[in-house]
Amino acid sequence: MEEQLNSVFASYKGSKNELIPVLQDVQEEIGYLPEEAMRAVSRFVKVPESKVFGVATFYARFHLKPRGEHIVRLCCGTACHVRGAMKVADKVKDVLKVEVGETTEDKKFTYEEVACIGACGLAPVMTIDDKTFGKLDPDRTKSIIETFVEEPEGGQV
Numbered sequence: 001m002e003e004q005l006n007s008v009f010a011s012y013k014g015s016k017n018e019l020i021p022v023l024q025d026v027q028e029e030i031g032y033l034p035e036e037a038m039r040a041v042s043r044f045v046k047v048p049e050s051k052v053f054g055v056a057t058f059y060a061r062f063h064l065k066p067r068g069e070h071i072v073r074l075c076c077g078t079a080c081h082v083r084g085a086m087k088v089a090d091k092v093k094d095v096l097k098v099e100v101g102e103t104t105e106d107k108k109f110t111y112e113e114v115a116c117i118g119a120c121g122l123a124p125v126m127t128i129d130d131k132t133f134g135k136l137d138p139d140r141t142k143s144i145i146e147t148f149v150e151e152p153e154g155g156q157v
C-alpha cells in the first residue's frame, strides 16, 4: 500500500486544501479508503486524523470498505417503491446474501440502495456498473444478476 500512496502523493504538495482530491486519488488507486491510508493522508496534508475520517464518512463517494467487482444499485425512489422495488430488494439480498452497503464474500458484488436515478418510466430500476435494467420483477432480477456471475460483462437477458 505504501507504494500506491507514494505514487498518489507524488502529484501533490501536501497542503490542507488538497485533502479531498488526495482522498479521491487514493481511493481510485486502492479501490477504497483503508484506515491506514487515511492516517497516511492525514500526515501528508497535515490535517488531523479526525477531520480526514470525518470527510471520508461524510461524502457518499468515499468508501471505507473494499467494494465488489460489480456495483449493484437499486433505486428506492417513490416511483420504484410504488412499483415493487422492495420485493426486488429482497430478491437481490437473497441472491447475493448481503444487506445494503455490503459486499459479497467473493468480492464480486456490492449492493447499494439509492434515491431516484431519473428513469422512473422504467420503474422499478437497478443499475449494475454502467448498465440500467428496468421494469424489474424478482425473477428477472435474479436472472440479470446471474448473468454477471457467469460473464464479467453480464447483462444479456
Ligand code: FES
Binding pocket: 075, 076, 077, 078, 079, 080, 081, 115, 116, 117, 118, 119, 120, 121, 123, 124, 125
Ligand atoms: S424513482 Fe426510481 S428511477 Fe425514479
